[in-house]
Amino acid sequence: MTKLTSLTIAEARAKLRAKEFSALELTDAYISSIEKSRTLNAYVVETPELARARARASDAKLAKGEGGALEGIPLGIKDLFATKGVHTQACSHILDKFQPTYESTVTANLFDAGAVMLGKLNMDEFAMGSSNETSYYGPVANPWRRKNSNATLVPGGSSGGSAAAVAAHICAGATATDTGGSIRQPAALTGTVGIKPTYGRCSRWGIVAFASSLDQAGPIARDVRDAAIMLKAMASVDPKDTTSVDRPVPDYEAVLGKSIKGLRVGIPKEYRPEGLSSEIDALWNRGAQWLKEQGAEIVEISLPHTKYALPAYYIVAPAEASSNLARYDGVRYGLRVPGDDLIDTYERTRAAGFGREVQRRVLIGTYVLSAGYYDAYYVKAQKVRTLIKRDFDEAWNKVDVVLTPATPSAAFAPGEITDPVEMYLNDVFTVTVNMAGLPGIAVPAGFSEQGLPLGLQLIGKPFDEETLFQTAFAIEQAAGKFTAPQWW
Amino acid sequence: MSVDEKTVRRVARLARIKVKDEDVPQLAGELNAILAFVEQLNEVDVSGVVPMTSVVATKMKMRDDVVTDGHKPKDIIQNAPATEDDFFMVPKVVE
Known part of the structure; x- marks a missing residue:
């Protein structure tokens, strides 16, 4: 029999409805896998009793033929989301013992759809980092390792716990957030699918704020279909977040498998900087080739201000962070x-509560606003x-979607990057999307020479997540799926 | 523009973060590295460009000016490190 934890959300959903197993059995299978996977340090808090109670409630609904889109599906929740009565610390020391008396809108939407929370996931402190090394709760291990190597690698960040937990099959899917690449970069480094939707698609209410004009929630999932299912459940307009947008949430699953014939795919020349690794370049060309073979038209485009996105981000994000983090006053x-x-x-x-990277950003933000x-x-x-x-x-006049690499390299080792500015360069391909408020998806597309997953990114027009899912699905069909060999 | 140690201390004071004397030189170096990185923006001609205020063109939402929430002091103080009678407790601020 297939392990219950190896089922995707779509597979588990069908089998739960067919009563092949119960939500409680599925949840128990995940709880036991989590217990055996603590060496990854993906969870900062496990909530098995809450999970079992919710799974029983799901079983009662499923027995009556009722239940929501995620009924009985066990998920991990990034520690940035306020979860009522449960540890919520943005993986920071300064929020010691904080247990909100309210629920974030995104998690409330997921629970309304029937999802079961397994626990809270590790992350970079206040979502500031690209390697999950800034967490107060210690680093997360990437389930992927280099060929013939036992060395631990980082899962990326800031949603490192989310990406590692999804890749390690210790949750069926996870919530994440993305301010400069924090969903897409860890997804790319762990062979998972992550989408940052258009700014305003998900409510930010109850998500610990980092940079309010850039932050967006989204899912990390095992494949494109699961990401589509999760985003549909997470997105909503919300009176508690005036920047959330009042437009219907489409059925993203419906576009999967739809032909991409005639789709115009832009290849921006500025995403091929000097010194781009040859394997990333080859991956990108192969991705374009796959889309072409399925009928898409490849169009060279120019996004001339690309190189200024990262320096502009390192003014805007710390400035907003210094303001948002002023509330932590003891x-x-x-x-x-x-x-x-x-x-x-x-x-x-x-001084005691904020870690080094957070202090650095608050100081930079304070300086540029002074x-x-x-x-x-x-x-x-x-x-x-x-x-x-x-x-x-201007590009949208010529193309429907833009294809780029997701990251400049595969997963790296902890401690390998110590220079803050060099660490920031990890987000060089993802940060433009936040600056422009656009949706972006990372989808695994191949392996590095050392056997690590590499991802491609698709960027879409505002609120055109459907084209992203449709195109990412086409890439996934060509590239296949990625499962880390279990060593932990 | 470059940050000296005096500026680091001033900014840390504004940010209400106590910085140890021995950490000041390294912080100054790191802040200068970040500021040097963002200096690239000087190459961009922004004359006549309007600063971004909202990435998605939306009309500011209006709502009725009514109370929608409140009367939950216990919830509000629940996570505070020191409280008394539904108040936050802080060190004495007036003599």
């Missing part, structure tokens, strides 16, 4: 380190952002 929640007076209490609390520098940095960066978006607006 008064209303979390850690407090007593000082001589109130100011000293703030300063000691924030008197005399606001126009030179923040306003300038927001102008560059307008130009980045304009590049895409």
Whole structure:
């Protein structure tokens, strides 16, 4: 018999409805796999009793032929999402023991659809990082290792726990968030599928804020269909987030398998910087070839401001973060380190509670927003952002979707990248999408010479996630699926 | 523009983060590396360009000006490190 944990969401959904097994059996199978996989450090909190209670409730519904789109499906939830009564710390020391009295809109939507939460997933502290090494709860191990090597690799970040848990089959799917690439980069490094939808597609309410004009929630899943199922359940308009958009959520699954004949696929020349690794280049060409063979038209395009997206991001994101993280003051929640007076209490609390990378970004953000520098940095960066978006607006006259690599390299080793700016370069292909508010999906497309998964990225027009799913499915059909050999 | 140690201390004060003296030189170096990286933006001609305010063109939503939530002091103080009678407790701020 196939292991229950090796079923995709779509497969498990069909078998639950056919009563081949119960939601409780499925949940128990995941709980036992999680217990055997603690060496990956993907979960920071396991909630087996909550999960079993929810699975029993799902079984009661399924028995009556009722239930939502995710009835009885066990998911992992990134620690950035507020989950009522359950540890929610953005993997930071400063939110010690924080247990919200409310539920984020995205997780509430998932639970309304019948999903079962297995626990909270590890991540870079406050979603600031590209390797999951900044978590207060320690690094996450990538389920993938290089050929003939026992060395541990990073899963990417910031949604490193989400990506590793999905790749290791210790959840059926996971929630994640993406501010500069935090869904797509870890998905690419773990052979999973991750989509950052258009800004406004998912409500940000109840998600610990990093950079409010860039943050978006999305799923990481084992394949394109599962990502489509999850996003449909996560997305909604929400009166509690005025930037959430009031337009119907399409049935993304319906477009899977639809012909891409005549689809115009843009290849932006600026995504081939000097020094791009030959295996990434080859992967990209092969991806374009697959789409061409299925009837798509490949069009060379130019997005001239691409190289300025990352420097502009490293003004906008820290600036917004310094403002959002001002609330952690040791008064209303979390850690407090007593000082001589109130100011000293703030300063000691924030020094002890924030990790090194978070402090660095808060300081940069504070600096670029400080008197005399606001126009030179923040306003300038927001102008560059307008130009980045304009590049895409013009591209949409010529193409329907854009194909690029997802990351500049395969997974790397912990401690391999210590220079902050070099770490930031991991997001060079993904960050433009956040700056322009567009949807982007990472889909595994091949292996590196060392046997590690590599991903391609598709970028779409605003609210055209359907074309992304349709095209990603075409790539998946050609590339096949990726399963990490179990060593843990 | 480059950040000296005095500026690091001033910014850390503004950000309400206590920085140890021995960490100041390294922080200054790291902040300068990031600022040097973003200097590239000076190459871009932004004259006449409007700064981005919203990535998705939407009309600001309006709602009725009514109370929609509240009356839950216990929920609000539940996660606070120090409380008394539904108030947050802080060190003395007035003599």
